[in-house]
Amino acid sequence: MKTEVGWVSLAVGLLVSITATLMSAEDKDAKENQPPPKPPELKVLDKLVGTWNAETINKVAEWTPKELRTTGTLTREWVLGGRFLQEKGSGSDGLAVIAMFTYDVQKKAYRVWHFNADGSAFDGTYQWDEASQTFSSRSEAGDGKTSTVTLHIIENDAHEWKVTIQDKDGKVYLDLGGKCTRKK
Numbered sequence: 001m002k003t004e005v006g007w008v009s010l011a012v013g014l015l016v017s018i019t020a021t022l023m024s025a026e027d028k029d030a031k032e033n034q035p036p037p038k039p040p041e042l043k044v045l046d047k048l049v050g051t052w053n054a055e056t057i058n059k060v061a062e063w064t065p066k067e068l069r070t071t072g073t074l075t076r077e078w079v080l081g082g083r084f085l086q087e088k089g090s091g092s093d094g095l096a097v098i099a100m101f102t103y104d105v106q107k108k109a110y111r112v113w114h115f116n117a118d119g120s121a122f123d124g125t126y127q128w129d130e131a132s133q134t135f136s137s138r139s140e141a142g143d144g145k146t147s148t149v150t151l152h153i154i155e156n157d158a159h160e161w162k163v164t165i166q167d168k169d170g171k172v173y174l175d176l177g178g179k180c181t182r183k184k
Helices: 002-032 040-048
Strands: 050-058 068-079 084-091 096-104 109-116 121-129 134-142 145-155 158-167 172-182
Touching: 040 084, 040 096, 040 109, 050 084, 121 145
Parallel strands: none
Antiparallel strands: 050 068, 050 172, 068 084, 084 096, 096 109, 109 121, 121 134, 134 145, 145 158, 158 172
């Protein structure tokens, strides 16, 4: 009887030890498979979350011979584990848009991918200036043209943006801008 109790105790002890080892390995695997922590820079994008009334003015320029004004609605919300801010919207011109915003740790910059229902798309890399509350980007637009984009946070419930494309001589090809105000 004493031998049987010894074997049972040994078996239970072994089972507990194996279970603890397996659970420890599972915990380690779970920790190793966790995504890296979210960069704190994503907090800035919280300023853009919500539903917005949007006004856009496409001013007369080389590519736009006639001024066009549109209004619409945009909704921005966190998706993909809170790592991307997704924008969906449509305007009075019938044009729908989808965009994604995030912070790229490797590039140390904000990234935006913007897609329009007319098939046009653009992406950009932006810097944030805390003092002026402005995202800004300057990049090559092709054929010797330069694109300048800004998004300025006016207050919690309003921001304005501007896109300009011009050549080295200052000729303006695109002059597009707008303002978004938070829906109440």
